[in-house]
Amino acid sequence: MADVDDSDLLAAIARGDEEAMRHLHAEHASWIRRRLLRRFEDGELVEEAIQDTFMTVWHKPNAYRGEGEVGAWLWGIAIRRLIDLIRRRRRQPSTLVGSVRSAEDEALVGLEFGEFAGILERLPQELLGVVRATILDGLTTREAAVLLGIPQGTVKTRMVRARALLREEFG
Amino acid sequence: MSDVLLDRVTKTYRRRPALQGINLRLTAGTTAIMGPNGAGKTTLLRLLATAIRPDSGQIRIHGADPNRPLELARIRTRLGYAPDGNDLDTRLSVLQFLHHVAALKGLDITERNRDIEQQIEALGLGHALHRQVRQLPTGTVRRLLVAQAMLGRPQLLVLDEPFADVDHESRHLLIDVLRRSSDHLTVVLAGHHLNDLAAIANRLVILKAGTVAFDNTPADLVAAGLATTNPDDLSPLEAGYLAALSDRPRPEPDPM
Amino acid sequence: MTHPSRAELRGYLTSESSDFEADTIEHHLVGCSSCRVEIRDGEWTNRSWRQLRTTIRTPPRSRPERTLVTVGIPNHIAHLIAASPAFRPAWWLSVAAALVFAGIAAGAVTTNPLASLPFLTVAPVLPVIGVALAYGIPGDPLTQIAAVAPHGGFRLLLIRGLTVSASSIALAVLAALFFLPPNAAFIWLIPSLAATAATLALSIRMAAPVAAIVVVTIWIMLLGATTIAGTPTDAFTIGPHLLVLAIAVAIVGGARNSAPSSAAT
Numbered sequence: 001m002a003d004v005d006d007s008d009l010l011a012a013i014a015r016g017d018e019e020a021m022r023h024l025h026a027e028h029a030s031w032i033r034r035r036l037l038r039r040f041e042d043g044e045l046v047e048e049a050i051q052d053t054f055m056t057v058w059h060k061p062n063a064y065r066g067e068g069e070v071g072a073w074l075w076g077i078a079i080r081r082l083i084d085l086i087r088r089r090r091r092q093p094s095t096l097v098g099s100v101r102s103a104e105d106e107a108l109v110g111l112e113f114g115e116f117a118g119i120l121e122r123l124p125q126e127l128l129g130v131v132r133a134t135i136l137d138g139l140t141t142r143e144a145a146v147l148l149g150i151p152q153g154t155v156k157t158r159m160v161r162a163r164a165l166l167r168e169e170f171g
Numbered sequence: 172m173s174d175v176l177l178d179r180v181t182k183t184y185r186r187r188p189a190l191q192g193i194n195l196r197l198t199a200g201t202t203a204i205m206g207p208n209g210a211g212k213t214t215l216l217r218l219l220a221t222a223i224r225p226d227s228g229q230i231r232i233h234g235a236d237p238n239r240p241l242e243l244a245r246i247r248t249r250l251g252y253a254p255d256g257n258d259l260d261t262r263l264s265v266l267q268f269l270h271h272v273a274a275l276k277g278l279d280i281t282e283r284n285r286d287i288e289q290q291i292e293a294l295g296l297g298h299a300l301h302r303q304v305r306q307l308p309t310g311t312v313r314r315l316l317v318a319q320a321m322l323g324r325p326q327l328l329v330l331d332e333p334f335a336d337v338d339h340e341s342r343h344l345l346i347d348v349l350r351r352s353s354d355h356l357t358v359v360l361a362g363h364h365l366n367d368l369a370a371i372a373n374r375l376v377i378l379k380a381g382t383v384a385f386d387n388t389p390a391d392l393v394a395a396g397l398a399t400t401n402p403d404d405l406s407p408l409e410a411g412y413l414a415a416l417s418d419r420p421r422p423e424p425d426p427m
Numbered sequence: 428m429t430h431p432s433r434a435e436l437r438g439y440l441t442s443e444s445s446d447f448e449a450d451t452i453e454h455h456l457v458g459c460s461s462c463r464v465e466i467r468d469g470e471w472t473n474r475s476w477r478q479l480r481t482t483i484r485t486p487p488r489s490r491p492e493r494t495l496v497t498v499g500i501p502n503h504i505a506h507l508i509a510a511s512p513a514f515r516p517a518w519w520l521s522v523a524a525a526l527v528f529a530g531i532a533a534g535a536v537t538t539n540p541l542a543s544l545p546f547l548t549v550a551p552v553l554p555v556i557g558v559a560l561a562y563g564i565p566g567d568p569l570t571q572i573a574a575v576a577p578h579g580g581f582r583l584l585l586i587r588g589l590t591v592s593a594s595s596i597a598l599a600v601l602a603a604l605f606f607l608p609p610n611a612a613f614i615w616l617i618p619s620l621a622a623t624a625a626t627l628a629l630s631i632r633m634a635a636p637v638a639a640i641v642v643v644t645i646w647i648m649l650l651g652a653t654t655i656a657g658t659p660t661d662a663f664t665i666g667p668h669l670l671v672l673a674i675a676v677a678i679v680g681g682a683r684n685s686a687p688s689s690a691a692t
């Protein structure tokens with residue numbers, strides 16, 4: 001399956017090819033599920049998020065613009081579907097704002113990943129969750145707050161502290 | 172009990188006789204209706220599919236009389252009909268088409284999903300499900316027509332030209348599906364493809380100008396072909412077919 | 428690219444790896460197909476796919492269809508009604524356009540009831556056209572399949588013809604209130620209903636479009652004759668009788684004639 005290009009699969013899906021959809025699902029569903037479960041332990045909600053994710057892909061395969069890995073694009077959809085579901089369960093208004101990942105964060109992700117993850121490891125546990133949600137998973141403050149179940153303000157103050165610590169590490 | 176009975180059936184279109192006194196008894200298994208264009212194949216199939224009624228004569232399908240409204244309704248719940256769908260021009264996708272026909276047949280959700288899944292599998296339609304029917308190659312359209320006919324588990328399957336212009340893969344699948352069906356239901360199909368039809372039918376009926384010119388097994392047609400002088404190097408089957416259509420006096424068809 | 432070892436991947440799956448390892452593996456999985464295969468849960472994937480496939484293979488219901496199911500109409504009937512022209516915007520637009528033009532033509536002359544004739548002529552014709560469109564194109568394979576299906580044939584024509592003609596009559600009522608003087612506003616209604624019924628009845632004997640042409644012809648000829656005679660409003664009293672006669676002929680004749688689709692041959 002590795003020899004079939006994911007973007008070719010998306011093109012085939014756009015033509016209504018169910019077999020291509022099966023391949024894309026087989027390739028990606030399992031790792032995305034794992035990764036979601038590591039962030040949110042409700043298996044039922046995660047299953048639903050996976051179904052929603054692939055239905056979104058089925059209806060709008062052209063939303064992938066050819067930028068970056070298809071895997072990263074799928075992950076972006078999946079984590080947002082999960083957050084939507086969490087939000088709906090908590091009956092919170094579902095308004096999405098654009099990503100607030102700053103240029104500084106982009107520079108962090110642009111580092112050799114191993115190096116970056118190594119620095120992260122030295123952060124206190126409560127800051128790590130916030131950094132993972134915003135920088136690694138690319139969520140907004142609001143989305144991170146929903147996923148982590150903490151107020152938005154807390155996400156913001158923790159991010160300020162985390163950025164300061166990270167700056168020291170690079171310093 | 173015979174499944175389908177035609178007794179002295181005639182049908183005339185605009186003063187042109189299409190069928191003239193047809194007598195047939197069809198039992199479970201596959202019967203292929205053959206003959207040149209205009210011999211009455213499609214008219215015969217449309218009669219069996221209850222799309223038209225004969226001008227005179229009797230038809231019984233599983234003992235029911237299509238002239239009586241209640242019996243007609245009973246016949247139709249156990250009927251699968253695939254017209255010659257060469258010009259099937261619809262914006263529906265394969266899947267929507269199947270669901271639409273299932274609704275026309277009055278299937279409930281469970282039956283509908285079950286039968287549709289089964290036919291998609293049997294006729295290899297998985298790759299085409301979400302494409303518009305009008306954009307499909309002929310072979311796939313023929314498969315779709317057979318698939319819709321099979322929905323609702325019919326006892327009588329009436330197929331007009333299922334093999335016309337089909338690709339190799341489609342022919343293969345169709346032959347396979349029809350072979351398996353003929354154990355438990357009555358299949359009547361019309362076509363021109365002598366070899367394909369002889370391969371799946373246990374009975375051949377050759378029509379000539381609205382009358383039955385031959386009615387027996389494919390093996391019998393081969394035997395008839397072997398008995399002829401065959402100057403053109405035809406296969407025995409082809410020679411038998413031509414002999415059946417020639418003007419020489421023919422023996423009375425065997426009553427079955 | 429350096430891949431995580433099997434042991435590391437296993438550790439990730441069993442949640443035994445450190446946060447650092449897990450983050451690194453997750454980052455790696457985004458772009459590495461061979462490691463994705465390595466951690467794939469085949470059984471779960473199959474189950475998840477079957478569920479997804481069922482969703483994909485269930486055609487979405489249109490809004491009218493959903494509404495009909497909600498009010499308790501059986502699924503398959505709701506589907507068949509919703510697929511009729513009554514629920515296509517093109518149908519509503521053309522009916523509305525025809526009524527507006529006829530209404531303007533009527534209103535433009537005077538408030539004399541006779542001047543409303545363009546409107547009064549068109550209003551009964553629209554539902555008849557609706558019935559003609561309700562069933563499908565004669566000779567089309569899908570129409571042929573529908574003709575011999577248990578819920579196809581005349582039953583289908585009836586439920587669709589009724590929804591389509593009801594939609595156009597409803598629009599005509601609104602248009603009549605707007606365009607016509609009160610004394611002429613509804614004299615078209617009875618001919619309209621009679622024409623619809625006559626078309627449906629004649630469809631037992633002939634293809635629906637042919638039935639529609641017969642009914643429209645009867646209607647236009649009657650209007651022509653009464654207009655020449657100088658009493659066009661008579662058409663609105665004679666018309667229904669004539670059309671009821673057509674219904675009777677169709678039903679009596681239909682008993683000995685062929686199935687509804689036969690005329691499509």
Ligand SMILES: [Zn+2]
Nearest residue numbers: 430431459462
């Ligand atoms: Zn790898």
